Amino acid sequence: MFWIFAALLSALLLRGALPVLTALLFFVLKVSLPFLLALFVAYLLEPGVRALERRGLERRRAAQIVYAFFFLLAGLALAAAVFRLDALATGAQSFLHRLAASFEELGDGTNGPLAALPPSLRAEVLRWGSHLYARLPELTVAQVEKLDSLWNFVFVFTLSPFIAYFYLVDAEAFFRFFALGVPPAWRATFAHLLFRIDGRLARYVRGLAYVAVLEGLIVYVGYRLVGLPFALVFAVLTAVFEFVPFVGPVLAAALPLLYAVPLGWSKVLSVFAVVLVAQLVENNLLSPLISGKVTDLHPLAILTAVLVGGELLGFLGMVLAVPVSLVVREVVSVRDYLRVPEGGRPSP
Incomplete structure (x- = not known):
């Protein structure tokens, strides 16, 4: 079956159907996006539900308590963001003005920080800096346009928590729902595959979330100690970017460093x-x-997945790149498991 699919895929590519395949993949990702985000939320809340279950609460009631706490925290965070919105907008305008002034200072051939560099090297640095500064608005708009519309964005983030709730209440029923369209002869294998994917994704999401929160706390304390404005904003962005392998930490570091440039080189070094x-x-x-x-993926495979995800769905695609790669890996491993002779199969 795999080789038939590979042959059909090769034929389609040779016939110039790559745009059709790309559109189909984009459609599948968009349709599955609420479910992927729901799993993400459920994986984060599952430990809390289990902890309440161990204390004697019924699972449905435990899920309701955890959800109430989750929405309370989300509401407080949203209120804090709205409260700081004006300050953030004013700070962003000030940041862009100061950044432009900083590039002018960098270009000063007599008193600027690049004055000691050879003229050719100084010109190249300025060219790259000016190019980056000119593309900042374009890059921001491009990422927003990846979401297609505000309505789609709101729909996805409204639907996902409800799906996550049903997963938390009864994960087995959740999996049985997806197995309805599978022929009876394949349901056992399909269930085995789903539970393997579920376990791998749960470990990945929880581990990454813990690292992201701790990393955000570390940089928040550090930025406050060195006196960087908007330390909380940069710390939250650092935690969010942690979900993008390789590229995320670079972006998380670039933003506060760019903001610190107009404040002086001592601030940049700090x-x-x-x-x-x-x-x-x-x-x-x-x-x-x-x-x-x-x-358990090769770093080059992770980087390739991140780049492809970013091209298809922007920042959200970069976040989902590794989870999707883990799913593909489990599918391939189960396929290989089914091809091994019965006596030589490893235990599931």
């Missing part, structure tokens, strides 16, 4: 020191202890 310490703690302590080798 922010860089905070970022460096945070990355050292993450790579040598947090990730090995909490995440470990959950993905």
